[in-house]
Amino acid sequence: MALLELDRVSKTFRTPGNGSVHALDGLSMVLDAGQFLALQGPSGCGKTTLLLIAGGLLEPTAGSVRLNGQNPYALTPDRRARFRAETIGFVFQQFHLAPYLNVLDNVLSAAIATGAKDALPRAQSLIARFGLEPRMRHVPGQLSTGERQRTALARAVLNRPKLLLADEPTGNLDRASADIVLNHLAEFAQAGGAVLLVSHSEHAVRRAQRVIPMRDGKAVPPPDPAAPSPAPKQRE
Numbered sequence: 666m667a668l669l670e671l672d673r674v675s676k677t678f679r680t681p682g683n684g685s686v687h688a689l690d691g692l693s694m695v696l697d698a699g700q701f702l703a704l705q706g707p708s709g710c711g712k713t714t715l716l717l718i719a720g721g722l723l724e725p726t727a728g729s730v731r732l733n734g735q736n737p738y739a740l741t742p743d744r745r746a747r748f749r750a751e752t753i754g755f756v757f758q759q760f761h762l763a764p765y766l767n768v769l770d771n772v773l774s775a776a777i778a779t780g781a782k783d784a785l786p787r788a789q790s791l792i793a794r795f796g797l798e799p800r801m802r803h804v805p806g807q808l809s810t811g812e813r814q815r816t817a818l819a820r821a822v823l824n825r826p827k828l829l830l831a832d833e834p835t836g837n838l839d840r841a842s843a844d845i846v847l848n849h850l851a852e853f854a855q856a857g858g859a860v861l862l863v864s865h866s867e868h869a870v871r872r873a874q875r876v877i878p879m880r881d882g883k884a885v886p887p888p889d890p891a892a893p894s895p896a897p898k899q900r901e
């Protein structure tokens with residue numbers, strides 16, 4: 666069974682006085698357990714919108730979302746929040762760490778909705794694994810960007826989600842910090858989880874098993890091998 670299935674999903678934002686923005690335009694995709702899929706496209710093509718919709722955080726204008734066999738938007742807000750906490754780990758583009766909580770408490774905050782018994786030892790071991798032990802009692806304002814990114818990743822995987830959604834998780838990171846994050850995404854998929862990464866970074870998407878290019882809210886179809894190749898350009 667597909668873990669995530671998007672069928673002709675569209676999203677139009679209506680901003681009073683500024684008209685409408687068609688952020689997603691009939692995008693379909695399927696992601697199975699154990700797969701690492703990347704969507705690559707330029708700024709503004711709808712990547713974050715797609716992840717928010719896939720993650721049960723933003724209802725599409727049209728089309729359907731099935732996540733672990735359920736339509737998250739058919740659930741009541743409370744049940745949807747619980748379902749999200751148990752099913753999905755989300756690494757947000759802007760991290761969204763709580764500014765007054767230290768690294769340990771930020772990571773542990775993911776367990777509030779699930780009440781997982783082993784949350785504390787698991788949080789500590791993830792913090793050690795991501796090289797954050799010396800910063801465990803620091804708040805986000807005292808961390809480097811890479812440390813914040815790794816804190817956000819540790820929080821995202823605390824509940825052992827089935828699906829990890831990662832929004833530009835290596836943006837602003839140096840190569841070494843980016844590789845720590847990318848290695849973890851690849852290991853997460855090898856261990857049977859599903860990963861959906863969105864990025865414009867070539868280095869990041871190269872780690873995925875499959876890359877879907879995106880433009881203007883659509884998945885760009887692969888070239889048709891039967892189609893005639895385009896005629897060479899005439900010289901002016």
Ligand SMILES: Nc1ncnc2c1ncn2[C@@H]1O[C@H](COP(=O)(O)OP(=O)(O)OP(=O)(O)O)[C@@H](O)[C@H]1O
Nearest residue numbers: 678680686687688707708709710711712713714715
């Ligand atoms: N809440 C909103 N209200 C109105 N327009 C929005 C809203 N959110 C996104 N958009 C618009 O939808 C389009 C897609 O935005 P989105 O954030 O999904 O792009 P993106 O591919 O993630 O870009 P980036 O690589 O810069 O993060 C953009 O044109 C953006 O301005």
Ligand SMILES: [Mg+2]
Nearest residue numbers: 712713714758
């Ligand atoms: Mg974005």
